[in-house]
Amino acid sequence: xxxxxxxxxxxxxxxxxxxxxxxxxxxxxxxxxxxxxxxxxxxxxxxxxxxxxxxxxxxxxxxxxxxxxxxxxxxxxxxxxxxxxxxxxxxxxxxxxxxxxxxxxxxxxxxxxxxxxxxxxxxxxxxxxxxxxxxxxxxxxxxxxxxxxxxxxxxxxxxxxxxxxxxxxxxxxxxxxxxxxxxxxxxxxxxxxxxxxxxxxxxxxxxxxxxxxxxxxxxxxxxxxxxxxxxxxxxxxxxxxxxxxxxxxxxxxxxxxxxxxxxxxxxxxxxxxxxxxxxxxxxxxxxxxxxxxxxxxxxxxxxxxxxxxxxxxxxxxxxxxxxxxxxxxxxxxxxxxxxxxxxxxxxxxxxxxxxxxxxxxxxxxxxxxxxxxxxxxxxxxxxxxxxxxxxxxxxxxxxxxxxxxxxxxxxxxxxxxxxxxxxxxxxxxxxxxxxxxxxxxxxxxxxxxxxxxxxxxxxxxxxxxxxxxx
Amino acid sequence: xxxxxxxxxxxxxxxxxxxxxxxxxxxxxxxxxxxxxxxxxxxxxxxxxxxxxxxxxxxxxxxxxxxxxxxxxxxxxxxxxxxxxxxxxxxxxxxxxxxxxxxxxxxxxxxxxxxxxxxxxxxxxxxxxxxxxxxxxxxxxxxxxxxxxxxxxxxxxxxxxxxxxxxxxxxxxxxxxxxxxxxxxxxxxxxxxxxxxxxxxxxxxxxxxxxxxxxxxxxxxxxxxxxxxxxxxxxxxxxxxxxxxxxxxxxxxxxxxxxxxxxxxxxxxxxxxxxxxxxxxxxxxxxxxxxxxxxxxxxxxxxxxxxxxxxxxxxxxxxxxxxxxxxxxxxx
Numbered sequence: 001x002x003x004x005x006x007x008x009x010x011x012x013x014x015x016x017x018x019x020x021x022x023x024x025x026x027x028x029x030x031x032x033x034x035x036x037x038x039x040x041x042x043x044x045x046x047x048x049x050x051x052x053x054x055x056x057x058x059x060x061x062x063x064x065x066x067x068x069x070x071x072x073x074x075x076x077x078x079x080x081x082x083x084x085x086x087x088x089x090x091x092x093x094x095x096x097x098x099x100x101x102x103x104x105x106x107x108x109x110x111x112x113x114x115x116x117x118x119x120x121x122x123x124x125x126x127x128x129x130x131x132x133x134x135x136x137x138x139x140x141x142x143x144x145x146x147x148x149x150x151x152x153x154x155x156x157x158x159x160x161x162x163x164x165x166x167x168x169x170x171x172x173x174x175x176x177x178x179x180x181x182x183x184x185x186x187x188x189x190x191x192x193x194x195x196x197x198x199x200x201x202x203x204x205x206x207x208x209x210x211x212x213x214x215x216x217x218x219x220x221x222x223x224x225x226x227x228x229x230x231x232x233x234x235x236x237x238x239x240x241x242x243x244x245x246x247x248x249x250x251x252x253x254x255x256x257x258x259x260x261x262x263x264x265x266x267x268x269x270x271x272x273x274x275x276x277x278x279x280x281x282x283x284x285x286x287x288x289x290x291x292x293x294x295x296x297x298x299x300x301x302x303x304x305x306x307x308x309x310x311x312x313x314x315x316x317x318x319x320x321x322x323x324x325x326x327x328x329x330x331x332x333x334x335x336x337x338x339x340x341x342x343x344x345x346x347x348x349x350x351x352x353x354x355x356x357x358x359x360x361x362x363x364x365x366x367x368x369x370x371x372x373x374x375x376x377x378x379x380x381x382x383x384x385x386x387x388x389x390x391x392x393x394x395x396x397x398x399x400x401x402x403x404x405x406x407x408x409x410x411x412x413x414x415x416x417x418x419x420x421x422x423x424x425x426x427x428x429x430x431x432x433x434x435x436x437x438x439x440x441x442x443x444x445x446x447x448x449x450x451x452x453x454x455x456x457x458x459x460x461x462x463x464x465x466x467x468x469x470x
Numbered sequence: 471x472x473x474x475x476x477x478x479x480x481x482x483x484x485x486x487x488x489x490x491x492x493x494x495x496x497x498x499x500x501x502x503x504x505x506x507x508x509x510x511x512x513x514x515x516x517x518x519x520x521x522x523x524x525x526x527x528x529x530x531x532x533x534x535x536x537x538x539x540x541x542x543x544x545x546x547x548x549x550x551x552x553x554x555x556x557x558x559x560x561x562x563x564x565x566x567x568x569x570x571x572x573x574x575x576x577x578x579x580x581x582x583x584x585x586x587x588x589x590x591x592x593x594x595x596x597x598x599x600x601x602x603x604x605x606x607x608x609x610x611x612x613x614x615x616x617x618x619x620x621x622x623x624x625x626x627x628x629x630x631x632x633x634x635x636x637x638x639x640x641x642x643x644x645x646x647x648x649x650x651x652x653x654x655x656x657x658x659x660x661x662x663x664x665x666x667x668x669x670x671x672x673x674x675x676x677x678x679x680x681x682x683x684x685x686x687x688x689x690x691x692x693x694x695x696x697x698x699x700x701x702x703x704x705x706x707x708x709x710x711x712x713x714x715x716x717x718x719x720x721x722x723x724x725x726x727x728x729x730x731x732x733x734x735x736x737x738x739x740x741x742x743x744x745x746x747x748x749x750x751x752x753x754x755x756x757x758x759x760x761x762x763x764x765x766x767x768x769x770x771x772x773x774x775x776x777x778x779x780x781x782x783x784x785x786x787x788x789x790x791x792x793x794x795x796x797x798x799x800x801x802x
Contacts, residue, residue, distance in 0.1 A: 050535070051534060051536035052535075052536055053534055053535075054534050054597045056524075056525040056529040057525055057529040057684065057752045058684070058685065058686070059525065059535060060687060061521055061524075061525055061535045061689075063518050063520075063690075064520075065514060065520070066518075095717075096718075146718055204643065205645030206645060206646075224782060225783070226784070227783075228709070228783075228784050229710065229711040230704070231727065233729060256513070257513045257515050258551075258554065259511060259543055259544075259545055259553065260551055260552060260553065261553065262553075263545045277545065278545055279544075279545045280543060280544045284516060285516065286515065286516055289555065289759075291515070292553065321719055321727070322719050326711060327705075363488075364556070367488040367489075367640075367649065370645070371488070376481060392717050393713060400758070400759045401483070401762055402759070404763045405702070405705055405765075408481045408763045408766075409770065412479035412480065412481070412768070413770055413782065415479075416771045417780065426478055426771070427478065430480055434480070441653075443640060443646050443648065443649060444647075445648045445650075447653065448652070449683065449746070449747035449755070450655060451654075451655050451744075452480060452655040452657075454679075454681070454745070455480065455681055456480055456657045458657075458741055458743060459478070459657035460478070460659065462679065462739055463661075463677040468476060
């Protein structure tokens with residue numbers, strides 16, 4: 001151990017014994033610190049052994065941000081304030097599917113404390129989306145779900161902005177909404193985005209010959225599995241601040257998890273060069289996939305340009321549920337061919353994804369969901385067909401697992417159905433079919449660094465699977 | 471009556487975007503006192519990614535995690551990165567910061583070689599020193615070497631690099647291709663109790679054994695797994711957005727949208743498989759999303775084991791399990 005390490009360790013011990021929260025305030029400083037506030041920030045900085053070791057990989061290193069969270073020193077967007085900053089709120093659609101006839105913001109604008117309003121027509125390129133740019137930043141001609149924003153207000157406070165929303169008059173011509181995914185997939189359904197189908201993404205994976213294999217195998221199992229819509233529910237809702245400066249450059253602080261692509265998307269909607277945008281990803285209070293595309297950043301930027309002030313917006317929990325993305329519900333039909341000894345020989349899967357009102361991250365979800373859907377098993381014959389369709393419901397997008405939790409629910413439930421029918425232990429049937437190094441995936445990729453059997457064996461051992469067998 | 475059951479589920483999950491290029495770039499600068507600064511365009515979303523990236527750079531430079539400061543998430547200062555998505559940060563951004571650190575280290579080696587009188591390929595960075603391979607008594611402090619490179623030779627130790635996982639496009643007709651460079655694997659096993667009079671399910675214990683390649687920081691991996699399981703429990707038993715006939719959400723609030731709290735969490739036993747992926751930084755892959763993948767299947771298999779009803783529609787709420795139990799009674 002070198003001298004520096006020794007010193008740091010000494011510091012460590014001192015720090016841990018120091019009583020940080022009850023450090024007395026020096027008399028000379030007391031006029032600066034409110035005496036009724038018991039919080040004083042620590043003046044000792046503990047060093048943890050886990051961060052001091054020069055073999056760094058494998059250490060249970062503590063997180064520098066963790067201590068700040070614990071002390072309340074982390075600045076989330078809700079904590080960040082700028083001089084003359086004002087607050088924005090967004091009006092949401094009254095209908096799941098309707099034409100917008102007119103939007104009248106004059107009464108809202110006339111309200112004391114209101115600085116500006118914004119509608120979709122004022123947005124230079126009023127569309128966004130990671131693969132298909134089919135979603136308006138603020139809907140200006142048609143609303144396709146209840147979470148669509150139709151107008152925004154910037155005001156002196158959140159309360160005034162909220163009140164001003166109620167003064168905006170929007171005339172709609174309601175259209176017949178479509179909520180059922182199976183109906184939307186049908187030939188006669190109304191087309192939510194025009195065109196000749198509501199299907200906007202599809203995937204096929206084909207390996208071997210499933211039909212031939214079904215005819216030759218000992219057992220065929222057929223089941224339908226369905227999953228629901230769920231929210232990410234991050235502790236911190238979507239939040240951002242935009243501030244346009246006198247050089248025509250806009251700085252945006254956002255809870256977004258992908259700033260490089262986010263800046264591209266914002267530049268596109270605002271029709272300004274990327275170099276004119278500074279996008280800062282702030283400390284995020286949970287993402288889980290839900291903060292991977294722009295939401296209100298262009299709206300705040302334009303409101304800031306209109307008002308010459310920094311503009312902040314923090315979603316309410318309600319906004320978070322209805323207007324941010326959620327997990328795709330899946331309807332999954334599984335047909336699996338098995339031999340008497342439990343060997344899987346064929347799997348045919350049909351998946352229908354409820355794609356909600358806009359595409360968002362459906363492309364990735366349908367891709368990963370399809371590729372993973374046969375499960376981590378050596379199955380020589382595979383046919384997967386997946387379709388994503390529009391409905392007039394909340395936008396489905398990226399969420400932890402991109403379709404994997406849905407298909408895993410199906411393929412692993414069916415594994416137990418098969419095991420029971422064949423009188424096999426669930427562990428045994430999985431080990432029999434599990435991938436190992438060199439296995440060929442459903443897309444014929446040669447797999448490496450496969451540790452599936454190890455995880456099955458170790459989990460079973462820790463659980464006491466064999467001992468607890470009924 | 472309370473019935474006990476157990477169920478397992480395993481899974482596989484890819485790291486990075488599907489086929490699409492998803493590069494990350496990074497810059498590493500070794501300061502003249504032997505500490506280092508990393509610039510990355512990824513965002514800390516609460517998972518501890520910046521800590522992991524710091525550990526990777528520290529390991530490459532032979533210094534401690536605390537010697538490394540990671541600057542992130544500002545398009546004015548940090549290099550491009552496709553972001554904290556697709557369980558890609560440890561693997562993709564990790565490979566980028568590792569390459570950048572190796573380039574910075576190479577500058578240190580080129581400065582130290584002549585001073586130590588050995589060829590550059592005979593050096594390693596370890597314990598805050600640049601040391602001669604196989605002859606540890608001959609070494610220089612990384613601070614001295616960095617100072618020498620910057621202030622004497624005039625080549626500051628800065629490295630920039632990027633990484634993109636190699637993929638092969640999927641055939642549009644058959645889907646055949648190599649959509650990802652690597653995958654992780656896991657098994658979760660649930661112990662449940664089901665009240666066969668009310669349909670209520672309680673998850674008592676879960677064992678989760680995950681593969682993430684080398685765990686750069688095992689504590690953070692365990693945290694991911696515990697968090698993933700809580701999300702999985704909600705997906706399995708409680709959470710569902712409900713809609714009225716007019717398309718309005720009925721429960722867009724935390725009073726009526728029921729999520730697991732600490733009281734719903736089972737006892738957890740988390741384990742990591744010993745594995746090493748040669749394509750990842752120090753053998754690491756990733757751990758973010760897969761932790762939430764097999765939970766619901768394991769719980770539903772345990773429900774079947776307990777009371778003999780196969781739940782095919784999630785979530786397995788008490789009403790749904792009760793309904794399935796009634797059907798089962800009718801049928802028998």
